[in-house]
Amino acid sequence: MQDYLIDYINLDTLLKEDEIKLRNYVREFVQKEINPVIDQHYVNGTFPLDLVKELGKQKFIGSFINGYSCAGLNAVKHGIICQEIERGDGGIRSFLTTQDCLSMFAIYKYGNDVQKNKYLPKMAKGELIGCFGLVEEKATSNPMQMTTTAIKDGNKWIINGKKKWITNAAISDICILWAKTNDGIKGFIVEMDKDGIEIDRINSNISLRSFITAGISFKDVVIDDSDRLPFANGLKAPLACLTEIRYGMAWGAIGAAIECYNLALNFSKEEILFGRPVASSQLVQRKLVNMLTEITKAKAITIQVGREKEKGKNFRHEMVSMVALNNLTKALDIAREAKEIYGINGISVESKIIRHLLNLESINAYEGINDIYILIIGRDITGFQAFF
Ligand SMILES: Cc1cc2nc3c(=O)[nH]c(=O)nc-3n(C[C@H](O)[C@H](O)[C@H](O)COP(=O)(O)OP(=O)(O)OC[C@H]3O[C@@H](n4cnc5c(N)ncnc54)[C@H](O)[C@@H]3O)c2cc1C
Structure with a gap:
């Protein structure tokens, strides 16, 4: 092309x-x-x-x-x-x-x-796989509700609790575990072969099927104090990690959108309906123009946020929320429009469109849902937090 x-x-x-x-x-x-x-x-x-x-x-x-x-x-x-x-x-x-x-x-x-x-x-090097255990059944968008605890016992910690929807958990060698202590939330590096750890793989997801999530239960799991992340104190630490992944998600969404747009553009030029290419219809052209315009805008703002991140000085995590919010929402719209252009062919795995569309539905839900990005930016521009 x-x-x-x-x-x-x-x-x-x-x-x-x-x-x-x-x-x-x-x-x-x-x-x-x-x-x-x-x-x-x-x-x-x-x-x-x-x-x-x-x-x-x-x-x-x-x-x-x-x-x-x-x-x-x-x-x-x-x-x-x-x-x-x-x-x-x-x-x-x-x-x-x-x-x-x-x-x-x-x-x-x-x-x-x-x-x-x-x-x-x-x-x-990919020789060791890690997962990140923050979310629980009843502690999702508000991790402060977590009930997983780490109780200090001499120079050991005893961990009890359950994490859910943990990416890579079933294939991980270590878990970065976030747990409540007497002194607030702390992070621990837990090797996954410890006694008392059980993995409950989630097989029921019908999107993001090419990767693995699982629940992890910790029952009286004993770890050394040397496995505590010494500089992670309070919720700010896991939230800073979420900013990093949201930055990656914002760029990733552009990739999925570009792929859907390219596939739809090519398909529409080749597919003949009513004796003419699908691409010659005004309604289809409107969709394609909209897709390309949104991809272009997403790329521009995301490169800018990337440059601010590189400079560091005036970079704020809210900027990442803005590009994640925009790019994920627009990528989902683009994938849906691509599927419409493909017609029924768009639901077959060979089209690739439905895979991207379903993936984006899940990606939109993890590490911060749109509503949460809006609340983060809203708090920043108004000075009022509206989470509760
Ligand atoms: C595929 C996948 C992989 C994941 N991997 C991990 C992982 O590796 N590690 C990990 O710790 N977690 C992981 N998660 C969990 C993920 O972080 C949660 O899905 C996320 O925190 C949101 O939780 P929830 O989907 O249960 O939504 P909820 O928090 O239950 O929210 C439900 C709805 O309420 C809205 N809402 C919530 N709070 C407010 C509010 N204050 N005001 C207005 N609206 C609100 C939300 O926007 C949403 O629409 C993963 C999830 C998925 C789907």
């Missing part, structure tokens, strides 16, 4: 040469490694575990972290990786960002040197 049909107002001029090169490289990787296998994994409800080490070899895991076998890339390059991986599949992007934006980031930001050296290089 000609470049201007994807990059209509030359937004690539906002990117550096090596960022465009990286985008092309990741795109080729996705075409070679993800696209050929993903439909079958989706249908079977299986996660392509072989891909993990490959993602590590390519240095796509923890790409934004400096040192510890990570690539140390800038925020826009990190975003580009998320965008291109989600062009392949939102489940694989979700695996990746749970591993790095949540689990590795928690250790990187709140861990000590011993913990960082022990876990981060192996996680970057």
Whole structure:
């Protein structure tokens, strides 16, 4: 496809040469490694575990972290990786960002040197998988309601409680666990082979089928104080990790939207109805124009937020809420419009559209629902918190 049909107002001029090169490289990787296998994994409800080490070899895991076998890339390059991986599949992007934006980031930001050296290089290479245990059955958008506890006993901690909907849990070696203590919420690195841990894999999801979520129960699980993240105190710590994954989700949504738009544009030009290509209908053109316009706007604001994140000084987490809110909402609309253009063909797995659409329905629900992004931005601009 000609470049201007994807990059209509030359937004690539906002990117550096090596960022465009990286985008092309990741795109080729996705075409070679993800696209050929993903439909079958989706249908079977299986996660392509072989891909993990490959993602590590390519240095796509923890790409934004400096040192510890990570690539140390800038925020826009990190975003580009998320965008291109989600062009392949939102489940694989979700695996990746749970591993790095949540689990590795928690250790990187709140861990000590011993913990960082022990876990981060192996996680970057895909030799060790992490999950992030924050949400519980009755503590979802309000994690303060969590009932999982960590009780200090000498230089040990005793953990009891249940986490739900935890990505990667069934394939994880470690869990970054958030629990209530006598001194507020704290984070712990829990190795998953400890006595008292049980995994309850969730198989009932009919979206994001190519990745794995599970419940985790902790019954009198004993861990050393040296496994506590020493610099994580209070809810601010897990919320900072959520900002990282929301940033990855915002870029990822653009990838899914681009894929749906490209597929719909090509389909509409080739499919003949009433003796003429579907693309020659005014109603279809309206949809395609709307899709491209929304993708263009999403790309522009997301690159800008990425640049602010790189500069750091005036970056605020609310900016991420704004791009996540916009991009996820628009990507869902775009996927729905693409499905309409495809007609009944759009519901078959071969079309790829329905997979992206269903994935986006779930992605829209995790790590902050639209309503929550609105409340975060609303609090920022009015000074009033409206959560309760
Ligand atoms: C595929 C998937 C993977 C996940 N992976 C993880 C993971 O790895 N680790 C983890 O800890 N969690 C994970 N989760 C859980 C996820 O973070 C929760 O789904 C999320 O916190 C929202 O919870 P909920 O969907 O139960 O919605 P709820 O919090 O129950 O909200 C229900 C509805 O009420 C609205 N609402 C909530 N509060 C307010 C308010 N104050 N004002 C107005 N409206 C409000 C919401 O917007 C929503 O529409 C995952 C979830 C999914 C679906």
